[in-house]
Amino acid sequence: xxxxxxxxxxxxxxxxxxxxxxxxxxxxxxxxxxxxxxxxxxxxxxxxxxxxxxxxxxxxxxxxxxxxxxxxxxxxxxxxxxxxxxxxxxxxxxxxxxxxxxxxxxxxxxxxxxxxxxxxxxxxxxxxxxxxxxxxxxxxxxxxxxxxxxxxxxxxxxxxxxxxxxxxxxxxxxxxxxxxxxxxxxxxxxxxxxxxxxxxxxxxxxxxxxxxxxxxxxxxxxxxxxxxxxxxxxxxxxxxxxxxxxxxxxxxxxxxxxxxxxxxxxxxxxxxxxxxxxxxxxxxxxxxxxxxxxxxxxxxxxxxxxxxxxxxxxxxxxxxxxxxxxxx
Ligand SMILES: Cc1cc2nc3c(=O)[nH]c(=O)nc-3n(C[C@H](O)[C@H](O)[C@H](O)COP(=O)(O)OP(=O)(O)OC[C@H]3O[C@@H](n4cnc5c(N)ncnc54)[C@H](O)[C@@H]3O)c2cc1C
Numbered sequence: 399x400x401x402x403x404x405x406x407x408x409x410x411x412x413x414x415x416x417x418x419x420x421x422x423x424x425x426x427x428x429x430x431x432x433x434x435x436x437x438x439x440x441x442x443x444x445x446x447x448x449x450x451x452x453x454x455x456x457x458x459x460x461x462x463x464x465x466x467x468x469x470x471x472x473x474x475x476x477x478x479x480x481x482x483x484x485x486x487x488x489x490x491x492x493x494x495x496x497x498x499x500x501x502x503x504x505x506x507x508x509x510x511x512x513x514x515x516x517x518x519x520x521x522x523x524x525x526x527x528x529x530x531x532x533x534x535x536x537x538x539x540x541x542x543x544x545x546x547x548x549x550x551x552x553x554x555x556x557x558x559x560x561x562x563x564x565x566x567x568x569x570x571x572x573x574x575x576x577x578x579x580x581x582x583x584x585x586x587x588x589x590x591x592x593x594x595x596x597x598x599x600x601x602x603x604x605x606x607x608x609x610x611x612x613x614x615x616x617x618x619x620x621x622x623x624x625x626x627x628x629x630x631x632x633x634x635x636x637x638x639x640x641x642x643x644x645x646x647x648x649x650x651x652x653x654x655x656x657x658x659x660x661x662x663x664x665x666x667x668x669x670x671x672x673x674x675x676x677x678x679x680x681x682x683x684x685x686x687x688x689x690x691x692x693x694x695x696x697x698x699x700x701x702x703x704x705x706x707x708x709x710x711x712x713x714x715x716x717x718x719x720x721x722x723x724x725x726x
Contacts, residue, residue, distance in 0.1 A: 399440040399527060405448045412576060415452055415605055420578045422448045423602045429453075430474060431508035433501065434517055442528040443518075443540055458512075458607060461485060467613030473512030473606045477562070478503070480511060490611050492620025492641050496565035499624045502631045512606045515563055515573065515586070519556035519597045519661060520633060521547065521699040539595045547697050555661060556594030557699045563590075563663040564639040564655035565622055569615040574608040575600065581607070590662035597661060618643050618651070619722045623714035625658075625707065634658040635700050636707040638690065638714040642722040649673045649723065654686065654715055659694035659707055666693045666715075678723035687716035 407422075409415040419426060426448040429435055438444055452458060458474035461483050469485065480486060480497040487494050500506055500514065523537045523546040536542025538554045547555045563586065571586045586609075589599055600606070618641035626632035637657040643650040652673045654666040666689055676682050691712035696704040 399442075401436065401439050402442065402445040404439075404446055406451055407448055408451045408454055410454050410456075412455055412457055412605070412607060415450060415455060416576050416578055416603070418448075418450055419603045419605060422450075426450055426602075428516075428605060430510040430513040431476070431505075433505045433509045434513060438518060438525075441526065443524070452605070464610075464613070467616050469611040471511055471609040471611070473515075473608060474510050475512075477506040477509045477511065477514065480562070481506060489616045490569055490618075490620070492565040492568055492618070492622060492639050493562060493611070495620055496561045496622040496637075496639055499622060499634075499637075500561045501633075505631075511562060511609055514560045515566070515589070515609070516598060516600065516606060517558070517560040519554075519594045520559045521554075521556035521594065522701070523547065523699075524556055547699055554594030555697045555699060556597070557658055557660065557696070558590065558597060558662050559633045559635075559658045560663070561622070561624065561634055561637055561657060564637050564657035565620070565641075566609065566611075567655040567663055567665045568618075568620070568639045568641040568653040569611050570653075571615075572610045572612070573606055574610070575604050576607045577601070577604045583610070587665065592660070592662045594661040615641070618653075619725050621718040621722055623718050625702070625710045625714070627701065635702050636694070636696070636710045636714070638711055638718060640715065640718040640722060642719065644723065647677060649676050649678060652686070652719065654690050654719075656690060656694055656711060659696040659711060664693060666690045673719070678720065680720070683716045683720040683723075686719050687712035687714075690715035 427446040429449045429451045458472040462470045477497045624634045625636040639655040642652045654669045657663040694711045696707040
């Protein structure tokens with residue numbers, strides 16, 4: 399499968415990138431590591447006239463501690479750098495834990511945190527060649543008006559399958575988005591729409607520039623558990639991030655984030671209320687697992703059954719909560 403033709407634009411500054419986005423608005427795609435975009439272009443899921451290659455923009459790179467104890471991460475920071483960052487491992491361990499499960503080492507060297515946050519949603523009926531999709535009369539997400547996953551429905555159920563956003567939601571992360579109108583800062587939780595097709599609130603002409611981890615989320619214990627076909631490389635088919643803080647042996651706060659089981663990554667509502675103030679037991683961990691499984695709404699968008707994926711959300715949540723509560 400060959401790449402469609404495109405014009406490559408290579409800005410060196412954020413301002414230049416934003417100006418190019420505005421100039422070519424509508425027919426341009428942002429290229430960071432390219433590890434998801436380029437395979438999708440080969441499948442003719444995107445055929446933009448221009449690609450904006452942002453990899454030369456040095457100001458979008460790096461992990462920087464903030465004076466207040468928070469951390470700022472440039473959108474172009476490679477997942478490998480997040481995985482190996484001592485600062486993040488010490489103070490925000492759930493993020494490197496999630497980053498180290500993305501794809502494979504080579505893809506993590508290329509893939510960026512910005513690309514992981516903006517990652518396209520996935521579905522068995524969508525991530526296929528043009529010929530394959532044509533033979534099935536296409537689907538709502540691309541070129542058609544059918545949903546093969548929920549026949550008769552008008553909503554797209556393609557699944558958000560990035561690993562790090564579940565962890566970032568647990569950390570209450572914010573993102574900064576730049577355009578010719580200036581910079582806007584939004585909570586990551588408000589960035590996703592919950593729709594499989596129009597899945598993120600990123601307007602044409604906008605560029606994700608930075609990610610912020612607030613000081614209030616520092617020093618939580620963190621774990622990430624993931625279900626995938628091949629342990630060495632695959633996208634998640636169910637993913638659970640958990641952060642937990644203990645005080646005097648009891649749970650002070652706990653947050654659970656899910657990915658790959660809904661059209662958006664989501665925080666499990668009620669997890670803190672369920673567990674805060676309690677001494678962790680098998681029963682309470684099980685209750686957290688059940689709550690998480692109720693939040694997961696997987697459909698037949700992947701090769702594993704929805705029932706199995708939901709069950710693994712329960713199992714992963716229970717195990718993660720138990721192990722974090724027991725950590726010394
Ligand atoms: C075999 C294989 C296995 C994979 N396994 C996993 C996995 O296990 N987990 C996982 O999470 N991902 C996986 N991926 C997908 C991908 O490698 C990662 O999600 C990676 O983080 C994407 O980052 P990137 O920089 O390469 O994004 P790109 O491919 O460059 O871009 C992805 C999307 O984000 C947009 N984008 C990128 N940067 C910005 C920005 N700064 N502002 C606005 N929009 C932007 C692009 O326009 C595009 O729509 C896999 C990919 C492959 C090929």
